[in-house]
Every structure is written in structure tokens, then in C-alpha cells.
Amino acid sequence: MFDSSAVNCYxxxxxxxxxxxxxxxxxxxxxxxxxxxxxxxxxxxxxVLRVNHYPPxxxxxxxxxxxxxxxxxxxxxxxxxxxxxILTVLRxxxxxxxxxxxxxxxxxxVSPDPSAFCVNVGDLLQVMTNGRFISLRHRALTSGEESRLxxxxxxxxxxxxxxxxxxxxxxxxxxxxxYQTFTWGEYKKLAYSLRLEDSRLDMFRTCKD
Ligand SMILES: O=C(O)CCC(=O)C(=O)O
Ligand SMILES: [Fe+2]
Numbered sequence: 001m002f003d004s005s006a007v008n009c010y011x012x013x014x015x016x017x018x019x020x021x022x023x024x025x026x027x028x029x030x031x032x033x034x035x036x037x038x039x040x041x042x043x044x045x046x047x048v049l050r051v052n053h054y055p056p057x058x059x060x061x062x063x064x065x066x067x068x069x070x071x072x073x074x075x076x077x078x079x080x081x082x083x084x085x086i087l088t089v090l091r092x093x094x095x096x097x098x099x100x101x102x103x104x105x106x107x108x109x110v111s112p113d114p115s116a117f118c119v120n121v122g123d124l125l126q127v128m129t130n131g132r133f134i135s136l137r138h139r140a141l142t143s144g145e146e147s148r149l150x151x152x153x154x155x156x157x158x159x160x161x162x163x164x165x166x167x168x169x170x171x172x173x174x175x176x177x178x179y180q181t182f183t184w185g186e187y188k189k190l191a192y193s194l195r196l197e198d199s200r201l202d203m204f205r206t207c208k209d
Contacts, residue, residue: 044158044159045156049152051151054095054097054147074142081139082136086128091117092112092149097142098138100136120136127165128169130166132169157184159183159184161183177206179204187200190203
């Protein structure tokens with residue numbers, strides 16, 4: 001049965017966690033402490049909770065394939081992508097499946113741990129930090145025999161929030177401004193008009209090679 005008060009409590013708790021992580025991030029980058037968290041704290045912040053269920057793949061192939069060891073029952077359940085918002089707080093049951101792409105483009109599994117959160121940098125944080133923080137590509141595989149459940153809280157800003165590299169970080173890092181300024185509403189609209197795996201950030205780069 002769906003308990004909306006439990007879901008609301010969970011949202012409040014992960015939102016608070018996201019705020020604290022963003023404040024520590026700001027502190028580490030030596031910018032005012034609420035620089036990022038204020039964007040997700042506003043009443044019109046565009047944050048969302050998603051529950052992903054990955055049924056076991058053998059369910060789709062029937063018992064016949066289970067005995068055929070040459071057929072891998074692992075399938076891509078959620079295709080590769082980056083999360084568009086500021087920060088994602090993910091929690092899963094104890095079934096593995098999440099993979100992140102490393103700098104060589106290899107898929108690295110993330111060990112499942114129901115007592116831990118996995119935190120992803122979103123595209124907007126990459127832009128605001130002028131590329132110092134990277135929103136990693138990730139995907140989720142299904143398991144042959146076990147059901148996987150994950151809950152993702154995407155902390156996003158209000159639709160009209162202007163997002164661009166923080167001038168202080170551009171100056172501090174002494175490198176060119178990598179991205180144009182845009183609103184989250186514009187970026188979100190673009191993200192939903194493209195394929196999941198498309199790199200939307202490239203469209204907002206100041207110089208395209
Ligand atoms: O289920 C997972 O581990 C990943 C889900 C995900 O990447 C997403 O919801 O954006
Ligand atoms: Fe994701």
C-alpha cells in the first residue's frame with residue numbers, strides 16, 4: 001500500500017541531505033555556503049523523486065533460457081545518461097545493477113548497499129562549477145534472478161533559475177568560461193526533447209570543437 005506520509009518524510013530527509021552535501025561542496029570550493037543549496041531550498045524548486053523497479057530479466061525470457069548458460073540474462077534496464085539536475089541522491093535494495101562510466105569509458109559496477117546513499121553530480125552542478133565537478137554517465141542493468149528497486153531524488157532549482165558558471169570559480173581556476181548561461185526550464189525542455197544518451201551539455205558549451 002502507498003503511504004504518502006512516509007514518502008513525504010523520505011523526500012524531506014533526502015532534500016536535507018542534499019542541502020548539507022551542497023553546503024559542504026560550496027565550502028570546499030570557497031564560495032558562499034548556500035550558493036548551491038539555496039537553489040533547491042526554494043518553494044518552487046523543481047525537485048522530483050523517482051522509484052525504479054527492475055524486474056528480474058528471466059521473467060521476460062521464460063524458464064527455457066534459464067538452463068541455457070550461453071544466454072546472458074543481464075540486460076540494460078535504464079540506458080546510459082547523466083542526471084540533468086543539480087544533485088541526485090540514490091538508494092537501492094541489495095541487488096547490484098548500477099554502473100558508472102570511468103574516464104576510459106569503461107563501465108564500473110557500484111556495489112549495492114541499502115544502508116548507503118549514492119550521490120551523483122548533475123549536469124547543472126557541472127555547469128556551475130565550470131567543469132570542475134563532472135556529472136558522470138551511468139546506467140542500470142537488470143539482474144537475471146533478482147528484483148532490483150532504486151529510489152532517486154533529483155534536487156533541481158526553480159524553472160526560471162539562471163544557471164551558468166560561477167564567476168568566482170572561473171576566476172579562481174583561471175580557465176575560460178566553459179558554458180553559457182541558461183534557465184533550468186530551457187535545459188529541462190531540451191533534455192526531454194533529446195534521446196536519453198545524448199549529451200545535452202555540449203549544446204551549451206561556449207566553444208564547440
Ligand atoms: O536505478 C539506478 O540505479 C539508476 C537510476 C537512474 O540513473 C535514474 O533514475 O536516473
Ligand atoms: Fe540517473
